Amino acid sequence: xxxxxxxxxxxxxxxxxxxxxxxxxxxxxxxxxxxxxxxxxxxxxxxxxxxxxxxxxxxxxxxxxxxxxxxxxxxxxxxxxxxxxxxxxxxxxxxxxxxxxxxxxxxxxxxxxxxxxxxxxxxxxxxxxxxxxxxxxxxxxxxxxxxxxxxxxxxxxxxxxxxxxxxxxxxxxxxxxxxxxxxxxxxxxxxxxxxxxxxxxxxxxxxxxxxxxxxxxxxxxxxxxxxxxxxxxxxxxxxxxxxxxxxxxxxxxxxxxxxxxxxxxxxxxxxxxxxxxxxxxxxxxxxxxxxxxxxxxxxxxxxxxxxxxxxxxxxxxxxxxxxxxxxxxxxxxxxxxxxxxxxxxxxxxxxxxxxxxxxxxxxxxxxxxxxxxxxxxxxxxxxxxxxxxxxxxxxxxxxxxxxxxxxxxxxxxxxxxxxxxxxxxxxxxxxxxxxxxxxxxxxxxxxxxxxxxxxxxxxxxxxxxxxxxxxxxxxxxxxxxxxx
Numbered sequence: 001x002x003x004x005x006x007x008x009x010x011x012x013x014x015x016x017x018x019x020x021x022x023x024x025x026x027x028x029x030x031x032x033x034x035x036x037x038x039x040x041x042x043x044x045x046x047x048x049x050x051x052x053x054x055x056x057x058x059x060x061x062x063x064x065x066x067x068x069x070x071x072x073x074x075x076x077x078x079x080x081x082x083x084x085x086x087x088x089x090x091x092x093x094x095x096x097x098x099x100x101x102x103x104x105x106x107x108x109x110x111x112x113x114x115x116x117x118x119x120x121x122x123x124x125x126x127x128x129x130x131x132x133x134x135x136x137x138x139x140x141x142x143x144x145x146x147x148x149x150x151x152x153x154x155x156x157x158x159x160x161x162x163x164x165x166x167x168x169x170x171x172x173x174x175x176x177x178x179x180x181x182x183x184x185x186x187x188x189x190x191x192x193x194x195x196x197x198x199x200x201x202x203x204x205x206x207x208x209x210x211x212x213x214x215x216x217x218x219x220x221x222x223x224x225x226x227x228x229x230x231x232x233x234x235x236x237x238x239x240x241x242x243x244x245x246x247x248x249x250x251x252x253x254x255x256x257x258x259x260x261x262x263x264x265x266x267x268x269x270x271x272x273x274x275x276x277x278x279x280x281x282x283x284x285x286x287x288x289x290x291x292x293x294x295x296x297x298x299x300x301x302x303x304x305x306x307x308x309x310x311x312x313x314x315x316x317x318x319x320x321x322x323x324x325x326x327x328x329x330x331x332x333x334x335x336x337x338x339x340x341x342x343x344x345x346x347x348x349x350x351x352x353x354x355x356x357x358x359x360x361x362x363x364x365x366x367x368x369x370x371x372x373x374x375x376x377x378x379x380x381x382x383x384x385x386x387x388x389x390x391x392x393x394x395x396x397x398x399x400x401x402x403x404x405x406x407x408x409x410x411x412x413x414x415x416x417x418x419x420x421x422x423x424x425x426x427x428x429x430x431x432x433x434x435x436x437x438x439x440x441x442x443x444x445x446x447x448x449x450x451x452x453x454x455x456x457x458x459x460x461x462x463x464x465x466x467x468x469x470x471x472x473x474x475x476x477x478x479x480x481x482x483x484x
Contacts, residue, residue, distance in 0.1 A: 050469035079139035162450030177435025178234035281453025295360035299353030
C-alpha cells in the first residue's frame with residue numbers, strides 16, 4: 001500500500017519539451033502534406049475547388065467526425081443484444097469453513113462434531129446470459145439517436161463544404177487580381193520614386209517655388225503610400241489560397257484566370273422557389289430537424305425508465321469444491337423489478353421530457369425563420385454585389401482609357417510625370433476595386449447557394465482522383481453561374 005500510495009503521489013504535471021514540440025510539428029507537417037498531388041502550373045478555379053474538397057484539412061476533420069459518428073452507431077447496435085458474461089475466480093482460506101448446528105425445535109446445540117462443507121482452495125467458473133427488457137428499450141432509442149447524430153455530422157460536413165467553396169472562390173479571385181496587378185504596381189512605384197527624385201532635385205535647384213515643389217512631392221508620396229498599401233493587400237491572397245487547397249505555403253502559386261461568367265442567373269430565380277429550396281436543403285435547418293428527433297427519442301427514454309424492468313438470466317456454473325455433490329449446474333430465472341420512488345418523480349420526469357421536445361421544436365422553428373431571412377438577405381447582398389461589380393468595371397474602363405491618353409501625352413511631353421503617376425495609381429486602384437468587387441460577387445453567390453443548400457454532387461472524395469473532382473467542380477460552376 002505504501003508503494004502504491006507513493007506512486008500515486010509521484011504524478012506531477014510535465015510540460016512538453018522543445019524537442020518534443022519540434023519533432024511532433026515536423027511529423028504533423030509531413031502528415032498534412034502526405035499523399036497530395038503536387039501543383040503543376042497555374043491553378044484553375046475548378047482545380048482550386050477540387051483540391052480544397054480533397055485536401056483541405058478542416059474538411060478532412062469533418063469527414064473523420066462523420067466516420068466517428070457512424071462507428072458510434074455501429075457500436076450502439078450491439079447494446080441491444082443480451083449480455084453474455086464469462087467469469088472465473090479463485091478462493092483460498094487459511095482454515096476450513098467449519099460450522100456447528102443447533103436443534104431447530106429445542107434450540108439446543110447439536111451433539112455432532114462441527115462439519116466442514118467447503119475446501120480451503122477452490123476455483124469457480126460462470127458463463128451467464130442476461131437480457132433486460134428495459135436495457136433493450138433504452139439501447140434501441142440510443143441507437144436511433146446515434147443514427148440521427150450520423151446525419152447531423154453529414155449536415156455539418158455539408159455546411160463546412162459550402163463555406164470552403166465560398167472561401168476558395170473569394171481567395172482565388174483575390175489571387176488573380178494580385179497576380180495581374182503585381183507587376184503594374186511595382187512599375188508604378190518605381191515611376192513615382194523616380195518622379196520624387198526629380199522633384200527633390202528641382203526643389204534643391206529652385207527651379208520652381210518651394211511651396212509648389214512640396215505640394216508636388218506630397219502628391220507623389222501619397223500615391224506611393226497608396227500603391228504600397230495595395231501591394232501589401234495583394235501579398236496575402238496567395239497564402240490564403242494555398243492554405244485552403246493545402247498547398248505548400250512557400251509555393252509561388254499561380255492561377256489561371258477563367259473567362260468571367262457574371263450574370264443575373266441567380267437573381268432571376270423566384271423568391272418562393274429559393275425559400276422552398278432552402279427549407280428542403282439548408283444544412284442548418286436539416287440539422288435542427290434531426291436534433292428535434294433526438295429530443296423526442298430522449299423523452300421516450302425518460303418515460304421508459306419509469307416502467308418496471310423485466311430481466312431474464314441463464315447461467316452455466318462450475319465449482320471444483322470436492323464437498324459439492326454436483327460440481328456443474330445450470331441456473332435460469334426471471335426478475336421483475338420496479339423502483340417505487342419513480343411514482344414520485346414521474347410528473348417531474350414527464351415535464352422534463354416535454355420541455356426538451358418543446359425547446360427542440362422551438363429551435364427548429366427559429367432556425368427555419370432565420371434561414372428564410374438569410375435567403376432574402378443573401379439575395380439582396382448578391383444583387384448589391386452584382387451592381388457594385390458592374391459599376392467598378394465601368395469605372396475601370398474609363399480610368400484605363402484616361403491612363404492611355406495621359407501616357408501618350410506624357411510621351412509627347414504635354415503631360416507631367418505627376419499626371420502619369422496619378423493616372424497609373426488611379427487605374428491600378430480601379431482595377432483592384434474591380435477584382436475586389438468580383439471576389440465579393442463570387443462570395444455573395446456562394447453564400448446564397450449555401451443558404452439554399454446548393455452543392456456539387458460529389459462522389460467518394462477519398463477514392464476519386466483530382467481530375468474527376470475537377471470535372472465535378474466545373475459542372476457545378478457551370479450550373480450555378482451559367483454562360484456569360
